[in-house]
Amino acid sequence: xxxxxxxxxxxxxxxxxxxxxxxxxxxxxxxxxxxxxxxxxxxxxxxxxxxxxxxxxxxxxxxxxxxxxxxxxxxxxxxxxxxxxxxxxxxxxxxxxxxxxxxxxxxxxxxxxxxxxxxxxxxxxxxxxxxxxxxxxxxxxxxxxxxxxxxxxxxxxxxxxxxxxxxxxxxxxxxxxxxxxxxxxxxxxxxxxxxxxxxxxxxxxxxxxxxxxxxxxxxxxxxxxxxxxxxxxxxxxxxxxxxxxxxxxxxxxxxxxxxxxxxxxxxxxxxxxxxxxxxxxxxxxxxxxxxxxxxxxxxxxxxxxxxxxxxxxxxxxxxxx
Amino acid sequence: xxxxxxxxxxxxxxxxxxxxxxxxxxxxxxxxxxxxxxxxxxxxxxxxxxxxxxxxxxxxxxxxxxxxxxxxxxxxxxxxxxxxxxxxxxxxxxxxxxxxxxxxxxxxxxxxxxxxxxxxxxxxxxxxxxxxxxxxxxxxxxxxxxxxxxxxxxxxxxxxxxxxxxxxxxxxxxxxxxxxxxxxxxxxxxxxxxxxxxxxxxxxxxxxxxxxxxxxxxxxxxxxxxxxxxxxxxxxxxxxxxxxxxxxxxxxxxxxxxxxxxxxxxxxxxxxxxxxxxxxxxxxxxxxxxxxxxxxxxxxxxxxxxxxxxxxxxxxxxxxxxxxxxxxxxxxxx
Numbered sequence: 007x008x009x010x011x012x013x014x015x016x017x018x019x020x021x022x023x024x025x026x027x028x029x030x031x032x033x034x035x036x037x038x039x040x041x042x043x044x045x046x047x048x049x050x051x052x053x054x055x056x057x058x059x060x061x062x063x064x065x066x067x068x069x070x071x072x073x074x075x076x077x078x079x080x081x082x083x084x085x086x087x088x089x090x091x092x093x094x095x096x097x098x099x100x101x102x103x104x105x106x107x108x109x110x111x112x113x114x115x116x117x118x119x120x121x122x123x124x125x126x127x128x129x130x131x132x133x134x135x136x137x138x139x140x141x142x143x144x145x146x147x148x149x150x151x152x153x154x155x156x157x158x159x160x161x162x163x164x165x166x167x168x169x170x171x172x173x174x175x176x177x178x179x180x181x182x183x184x185x186x187x188x189x190x191x192x193x194x195x196x197x198x199x200x201x202x203x204x205x206x207x208x209x210x211x212x213x214x215x216x217x218x219x220x221x222x223x224x225x226x227x228x229x230x231x232x233x234x235x236x237x238x239x240x241x242x243x244x245x246x247x248x249x250x251x252x253x254x255x256x257x258x259x260x261x262x263x264x265x266x267x268x269x270x271x272x273x274x275x276x277x278x279x280x281x282x283x284x285x286x287x288x289x290x291x292x293x294x295x296x297x298x299x300x301x302x303x304x305x306x307x308x309x310x311x312x313x314x315x316x317x318x319x320x321x322x323x324x325x326x327x
Numbered sequence: 328x329x330x331x332x333x334x335x336x337x338x339x340x341x342x343x344x345x346x347x348x349x350x351x352x353x354x355x356x357x358x359x360x361x362x363x364x365x366x367x368x369x370x371x372x373x374x375x376x377x378x379x380x381x382x383x384x385x386x387x388x389x390x391x392x393x394x395x396x397x398x399x400x401x402x403x404x405x406x407x408x409x410x411x412x413x414x415x416x417x418x419x420x421x422x423x424x425x426x427x428x429x430x431x432x433x434x435x436x437x438x439x440x441x442x443x444x445x446x447x448x449x450x451x452x453x454x455x456x457x458x459x460x461x462x463x464x465x466x467x468x469x470x471x472x473x474x475x476x477x478x479x480x481x482x483x484x485x486x487x488x489x490x491x492x493x494x495x496x497x498x499x500x501x502x503x504x505x506x507x508x509x510x511x512x513x514x515x516x517x518x519x520x521x522x523x524x525x526x527x528x529x530x531x532x533x534x535x536x537x538x539x540x541x542x543x544x545x546x547x548x549x550x551x552x553x554x555x556x557x558x559x560x561x562x563x564x565x566x567x568x569x570x571x572x573x574x575x576x577x578x579x580x581x582x583x584x585x586x587x588x589x590x591x592x593x594x595x596x597x598x599x600x601x602x603x604x605x606x607x608x609x610x611x612x613x614x615x616x617x618x619x620x621x622x623x624x625x626x627x628x629x630x631x632x633x634x635x636x637x638x639x640x641x642x643x644x645x646x647x648x649x650x651x652x653x654x655x656x657x658x659x660x661x
Contacts, residue, residue, distance in 0.1 A: 071469070119654050122607055124469070128594060129650040136642030144639065249473055262467050300484035307478020314474065318464040
């Protein structure tokens with residue numbers, strides 16, 4: 007049991023330490039790294055990914071997976087852009103509503119249809135992508151600039167970007183739900199052993215249902231932020247977001263087998279991957295190296311590799327202990 | 328999955344009722360394919376032409392080639408998300424060799440031969456790396472192959488600096504453009520590959536071992552099957568198939584774009600495997616089924632497009648088909 011705790015401690019603090027080290031490195035090396043502008047733009051840009059990763063984190067903790075988040079975000083961005091002339095609330099409702107619909111389909115397929123999450127959400131991914139293209143008529147849909155809709159993505163709350171505030175609130179809520187509610191504990195119990203949880207009388211199907219619905223809604227919300235931030239609903243955006251989110255969750259120390267995990271380290275995982283890219287930009291700006299943007303994905307992949315190898319080592323040690 | 332808790336009485340009562348599902352699950356893909364052909368013969372103009380056949384076959388070829396490797400991986404209970412990225416790598420590497428970007432080439436035939444062998448082998452080596460992660464470190468296949476899914480396309484982009492490589496090299500492009508006896512070359516490659524894989528899966532020790540590993544890994548290990556080696560092999564084969572498919576794609580296009588080659592291929596291949604009746608949990612595999620699955624998906628898309636339905640709507644229909652096909656299998660399994 008002791009090394010199980012070790013796994014959790016390294017899983018929890020490893021990513022935080024790495025994040026701190028990376029930030030320190032950036033601070034010492036680049037002039038404006040911790041400047042207000044850079045910090046706020048990193049937060050603003052990564053808040054969409056943070057929202058998607060939060061939903062993914064919950065799904066993964068139940069032992070499932072949600073491949074549809076990227077195209078659901080695209081669908082949400084289109085829906086909210088179409089509704090944006092009617093105001094902030096309409097745009098928000100349309101985007102989140104689209105996400106809710108997709109999440110409901112996932113939830114029904116997984117709990118009622120007994121489909122493997124991988125396949126169910128793969129199907130939803132294709133369907134959402136097709137619906138987004140149909141809704142948008144195969145082109146980007148520009149949002150209305152008169153209704154105040156763009157404030158969601160571009161506005162500030164005091165000095166903080168509004169999307170970052172939204173993401174922070176979502177993570178706070180997520181953390182409370184996971185740690186202090188019976189629903190949250192059931193999420194972890196399902197991931198630890200679904201049959202055992204059901205036999206113990208936990209309402210596994212209902213909680214799984216909720217988790218997929220929540221993931222859909224968060225993806226829809228990320229779509230709203232996307233549309234608002236870039237001024238357009240983008241039906242072909244969101245490709246690969248699901249895998250970025252999975253990577254962030256894994257880097258954050260959540261095991262993909264489910265049953266354990268943490269919301270806040272997922273946020274650290276998102277920031278770590280995001281800041282890695284930021285550091286790369288600064289390094290290029292210094293002129294010492296000239297790594298093209300393409301190195302970004304190579305480095306992210308390597309990073310993921312290191313993390314999963316580390317996880318595998320720790321899990322193996324736990325099994326033998 | 329969660330079938331363990333089903334009381335056996337319900338199971339017995341269900342057996343008769345589920346016979347319909349069983350029949351559909353086994354022959355559903357064939358029935359769907361036949362229905363589609365009949366529908367098209369009746370409603371789609373110019374359907375019964377050689378050109379229609381060629382168009383559909385050439386479009387489905389690369390998916391089938393990748394899906395054959397994917398079927399073997401899935402039969403062991405794994406999955407390979409990296410195939411699209413590996414296609415990009417082999418598609419980026421081959422032109423660099425036969426156009427002399429890396430080293431000067433004298434004889435074009437020699438250069439093409441080296442290019443083809445080297446790029447397929449490199450993709451195979453990356454596949455081996457996937458297998459190594461899965462078997463040596465017991466990393467879940469979906470995560471292990473996610474590494475190369477992310478990094479692989481980046482590697483291809485870094486190799487080419489993101490630039491489009493265009494070429495006109497008939498000595499190479501026969502793989503996608505030649506038509507011996509009127510049959511596209513890649514269709515022949517696909518057919519040979521499908522036949523070889525179907526034979527290997529059902530008639531060789533290696534094939535039976537793959538199914539055994541997917542059926543029950545612990546038991547296979549105890550029965551003396553070299554589980555790690557089997558896993559290494561299937562991921563390597565999947566890599567080789569992806570490498571080959573990458574070459575076919577760039578040969579057809581006369582160009583190689585690392586950003587686009589094989590994009591989304593992992594999902595197409597997995598969909599073909601799932602619709603074809605291979606269990607995604609492993610232990611049962613149908614190579615011919617994969618071929619039929621890919622053909623069905625392709626024909627659905629063709630039918631919709633030929634009758635004026637927009638491509639985006641075809642995506643939605645495709646999603647429905649995948650979900651329904653897998654759901655049907657699930658009913659059979661209960």
